[in-house]
Amino acid sequence: MSRRTLRALIQFSALCLTLESAFFLVRGNLGLSAEVIAKLASTGWGYNVEIVKSLASQRADTCVGFVLLLFAFGLQMVNAFWRMVIDDYDDANKAGKVWALVFSLIVFVGAYLVSNGMSLSTQSKVNKILSSPTSWQPK
Numbered sequence: 031m032s033r034r035t036l037r038a039l040i041q042f043s044a045l046c047l048t049l050e051s052a053f054f055l056v057r058g059n060l061g062l063s064a065e066v067i068a069k070l071a072s073t074g075w076g077y078n079v080e081i082v083k084s085l086a087s088q089r090a091d092t093c094v095g096f097v098l099l100l101f102a103f104g105l106q107m108v109n110a111f112w113r114m115v116i117d118d119y120d121d122a123n124k125a126g127k128v129w130a131l132v133f134s135l136i137v138f139v140g141a142y143l144v145s146n147g148m149s150l151s152t153q154s155k156v157n158k159i160l161s162s163p164t165s166w167q168p169k
Contacts, residue, residue, distance in 0.1 A: 045106050052099040059092035064155035077160045082153055090148035094141045101137075 031039075062085055071081040 041110065045103060045110065049099065049103045052096060052103075056092045056096045059088050060096070062089040064152055064159060067152065067156045068159040071156065072160065082156050082160075083149075086152035086156065087145075087149045089152055090145045093148060094145040098137070098141055 067082060067085045067089070068077070070085060071077045071079075
């Protein structure tokens with residue numbers, strides 16, 4: 031195996047393993063539907079509002095985080111397949127770094143707002159389920 035082949039194998043394996051690890055990290059929380067959260071939060075005499083909020087937030091953050099990881103993976107793959115020239119190694123391009131920070135900040139704020147919206151939506155669904163006890167109590 032040549033040095034270039036080994037280098038490509040290491041780089042692309044790292045990218046793919048990052049995506050695979052993200053899948054296993056989020057797999058548990060993505061299965062938290064409103065119905066599952068309702069069952070987990072319910073007690074014999076009602077339900078725990080804090081558990082509903084916590085699980086809904088975890089579900090939303092996990093979903094948004096997974097989408098961001100997929101986006102980052104896609105950007106890394108585009109960069110990896112983009113043909114490099116010697117000028118690409120110039121470390122003096124401060125404008126690109128500043129734009130990357132601005133772009134990342136905008137994406138972060140958007141992701142934060144989406145996550146909060148998803149969390150509130152899930153909390154609302156869970157509260158609807160839990161306000162009609164016959165739909166979630168064990169038989």
